[in-house]
Amino acid sequence: MSRRRKKIALRWLSTLVAFVAVGIMLFPIYAIIVASFESTVTLFSTQFHFFPYHPTLANYQTVLLGSQSGTVTSVTISGNQLAHVLTSFEIALATAVLTLVISVPAAYALAKYRMRFTVFFVGALLLAQIVPSIVLATSLFAILLKAGLVNTLPGVVLADCTYAVPFGILVLRAFLFSLPNEVMHSARVDGASEWQTFRLIVIPLARSAIITVAVFAFLAGWGDFIFALTTLNGASFEPITLGIYGFLGNYLANWGAVMAAGVVALVPAGVLLVIAQRYIATGLTAGAVKG
Amino acid sequence: MATLAFEKVTKVFPNGVEAVREFDLFVDDGEFVVLVGPSGCGKTTALRMVAGLEELTSGTIKLGGQVVNDISARDRDVAMVFQNYALYPHLTVLDNIAFSLRVRGIPKQERHLKAREAAEVLGLGEVVLRKPPQLSGGQRQRVAMGRALVREPAVFLMDEPLSNLDANLRVQMRSEVLRVQRRLGVAALYVTHDQTEAMTMGDRVAVLRDGTLQQLATPQELYESPTNLFVASFIGSPPMNLYEAEISGPANELVLSLGPQRLALSADVGQRRPGLVASTAREIVVGIRPELLTVTVGGSADHGPTLEAQVELVELLGNESLVHFSTDARMVRNRAGVWTADATTHGEIAGAVATEGVARVDPRVPVAVGDRVSLAVDVSRLSFFDAETGDAIAGPSAATPATQPPPRGRAEEQGS
Numbered sequence: 213m214s215r216r217r218k219k220i221a222l223r224w225l226s227t228l229v230a231f232v233a234v235g236i237m238l239f240p241i242y243a244i245i246v247a248s249f250e251s252t253v254t255l256f257s258t259q260f261h262f263f264p265y266h267p268t269l270a271n272y273q274t275v276l277l278g279s280q281s282g283t284v285t286s287v288t289i290s291g292n293q294l295a296h297v298l299t300s301f302e303i304a305l306a307t308a309v310l311t312l313v314i315s316v317p318a319a320y321a322l323a324k325y326r327m328r329f330t331v332f333f334v335g336a337l338l339l340a341q342i343v344p345s346i347v348l349a350t351s352l353f354a355i356l357l358k359a360g361l362v363n364t365l366p367g368v369v370l371a372d373c374t375y376a377v378p379f380g381i382l383v384l385r386a387f388l389f390s391l392p393n394e395v396m397h398s399a400r401v402d403g404a405s406e407w408q409t410f411r412l413i414v415i416p417l418a419r420s421a422i423i424t425v426a427v428f429a430f431l432a433g434w435g436d437f438i439f440a441l442t443t444l445n446g447a448s449f450e451p452i453t454l455g456i457y458g459f460l461g462n463y464l465a466n467w468g469a470v471m472a473a474g475v476v477a478l479v480p481a482g483v484l485l486v487i488a489q490r491y492i493a494t495g496l497t498a499g500a501v502k503g
Numbered sequence: 504m505a506t507l508a509f510e511k512v513t514k515v516f517p518n519g520v521e522a523v524r525e526f527d528l529f530v531d532d533g534e535f536v537v538l539v540g541p542s543g544c545g546k547t548t549a550l551r552m553v554a555g556l557e558e559l560t561s562g563t564i565k566l567g568g569q570v571v572n573d574i575s576a577r578d579r580d581v582a583m584v585f586q587n588y589a590l591y592p593h594l595t596v597l598d599n600i601a602f603s604l605r606v607r608g609i610p611k612q613e614r615h616l617k618a619r620e621a622a623e624v625l626g627l628g629e630v631v632l633r634k635p636p637q638l639s640g641g642q643r644q645r646v647a648m649g650r651a652l653v654r655e656p657a658v659f660l661m662d663e664p665l666s667n668l669d670a671n672l673r674v675q676m677r678s679e680v681l682r683v684q685r686r687l688g689v690a691a692l693y694v695t696h697d698q699t700e701a702m703t704m705g706d707r708v709a710v711l712r713d714g715t716l717q718q719l720a721t722p723q724e725l726y727e728s729p730t731n732l733f734v735a736s737f738i739g740s741p742p743m744n745l746y747e748a749e750i751s752g753p754a755n756e757l758v759l760s761l762g763p764q765r766l767a768l769s770a771d772v773g774q775r776r777p778g779l780v781a782s783t784a785r786e787i788v789v790g791i792r793p794e795l796l797t798v799t800v801g802g803s804a805d806h807g808p809t810l811e812a813q814v815e816l817v818e819l820l821g822n823e824s825l826v827h828f829s830t831d832a833r834m835v836r837n838r839a840g841v842w843t844a845d846a847t848t849h850g851e852i853a854g855a856v857a858t859e860g861v862a863r864v865d866p867r868v869p870v871a872v873g874d875r876v877s878l879a880v881d882v883s884r885l886s887f888f889d890a891e892t893g894d895a896i897a898g899p900s901a902a903t904p905a906t907q908p909p910p911r912g913r914a915e916e917q918g919s
Binding site: 392397398399403408 | 554555556575576577578579580581582583585586587589590591592593602603605606607650654
């Protein structure tokens with residue numbers, strides 16, 4: 213009886229710990245949402261309010277309509293953020309597509325073909341993950357400048373892919389390892405070419421992993437700031453991350469607008485995650501072979 | 504439809520393991536040949552080389568007389584059933600069966616028609632729209648065979664296709680596999696480690712050990728005249744009783760000494776095996792199948808040569824009894840030596856119960872543990888082996904050479 217009680221207590225305790233952990237992780241987001249409804253004056257008070265103290269939509273007006281209202285004169289060069297959201301979406305989508313086009317075949321080759329340099333190559337991919345973006349950004353700028361890709365959309369997308377592609381390859385490779393070789397052998401014996409095997413068998417079976425990588429690549433493009441800042445140097449377009457940055461001046465900052473723009477930037481990413489979550493970490497291989 | 508031939512095929516893996524060595528085998532059109540041997544004997548590697556999933560180190564493999572060494576798996580026109588089925592989990596039964604037609608560009612309607620036909624033959628008509636995860640083990644097995652059935656391949660390869668099924672289903676599927684093969688009417692190569700499966704299914708059976716072909720013969724021949732101790736101990740359940748023995752006496756009055764016991768051999772035994780006479784005063788191994796021993800009651804009548812033994816265990820199986828006994832003859836066991844054999848292949852009986860022999864007897868003969876009995880020996884059907892080399896001593900003429908077409912046996916009965 214006491215053991216049973218202990219078990220129940222343990223379960224409650226672990227649930228509690230999980231709640232606290234999630235609370236800590238989500239609290240900044242909550243704070244951003246609350247702050248986005250505050251006037252900048254309230255934000256500068258030392259008191260933190262769990263609910264908007266003087267609820268106002270002025271920040272959203274600034275962000276969505278570009279109107280200059282509010283108690284502090286906006287120092288921003290960027291008004292309407294919707295165009296920036298659209299740019300972010302383009303960058304993110306292109307990053308996701310390019311990442312898949314490169315990483316799915318690469319991961320398959322690295323997982324299923326015995327090649328001399330596989331170990332070396334995978335090590336290099338891991339290394340690429342270790343190098344901080346800010347270190348890469350300078351050299352990448354030099355490369356993009358030579359290639360004439362500075363201040364272009366493909367330039368930012370390529371820069372974002374330096375992070376998303378290695379990540380995608382590593383994740384997909386790990387997943388493809390778990391695909392039984394017999395299924396591919398079977399396809400080959402059935403008369404399928406390498407390409408048919410890849411297209412008709414491997415891709416459908418790796419669907420959940422592919423979607424996972426696509427989502428993460430999308431989010432990498434969506435949330436990127438460093439590469440956008442360095443490669444877009446006075447371009448006619450900029451993503452939402454740079455848009456938010458625009459509310460921060462040298463002497464003045466419209467923090468309320470920053471928060472509202474943050475919320476606006478959060479929404480599409482959040483929606484995407486909710487839609488994709490049922491694919492993320494869903495195995496599809498069950499039943500291929502006797503388990 | 505085609506013949507399949509291995510000619511001096513050798514496979515050495517990059518890590519230096521020699522999986523198959525100088526392997527010769529001929530499978531005729533319509534013939535069902537089983538490759539059997541303990542795990543790691545190279546049988547699966549041999550099969551995969553036919554499929555094109557494994558490259559040859561040397562030698563040639565011919566399909567329909569044409570060397571296929573350098574032809575890729577997809578162009579060899581072979582069908583293969585994998586041990587774990589290897590179904591495509593994201594496709595329905597119908598699409599699984601029709602996959603090979605799909606990659607050949609056959610229109611959907613036509614290939615589905617053919618796949619449905621194959622599914623009906625295999626009793627899968629009800630589940631054609633299900634996906635593999637929703638099928639039972641037996642159904643998955645049938646789908647795997649359906650993929651071969653829909654294609655009319657040149658050869659049909661199977662790699663332990665029944666090993667994942669439970670015992671009842673396995674027996675049932677044996678005949679199903681044979682039915683599919685007869686229907687295809689093509690050369691079939693079937694790999695198994697189960698000697699019962701090999702004996703019941705094969706037109707001919709090839710016994711492999713350490714990558715080397717030991718014997719290729721019909722099941723009956725394999726059972727009655729094994730070429731060496733390995734085959735003798737591997738084929739048959741319960742396994743053959745093997746004893747150290749010595750031959751003495753003139754050619755027409757040979758006497759076999761099993762420890763202190765003597766068995767007089769009839770004159771024809773020596774006549775049929777001239778090598779036996781040459782082996783007098785040398786150590787040999789005598790093999791006695793369990794059914795060659797009969798428990799004699801009372802000892803009144805003349806039963807011919809007998810072996811004195813003590814009953815250690817009686818297994819009643821209904822239609823027969825397995826009497827485990829001990830004698831003062833020295834049993835030759837499967838331990839590391841000149842003829843090392845996989846201990847597990849017959850360790851079940853010899854290992855678990857420390858007796859020295861098994862007799863397969865009529866269950867109505869009353870025997871009890873502890874009884875001292877006389878076992879009459881049918882000396883005309885004994886097997887003899889050289890103790891040093893493990894080879895059979897001048898047995899009946901050697902089995903058909905591997906590269907020759909086999910005697911047409913069951914393969915001819917298939918008719919259509």
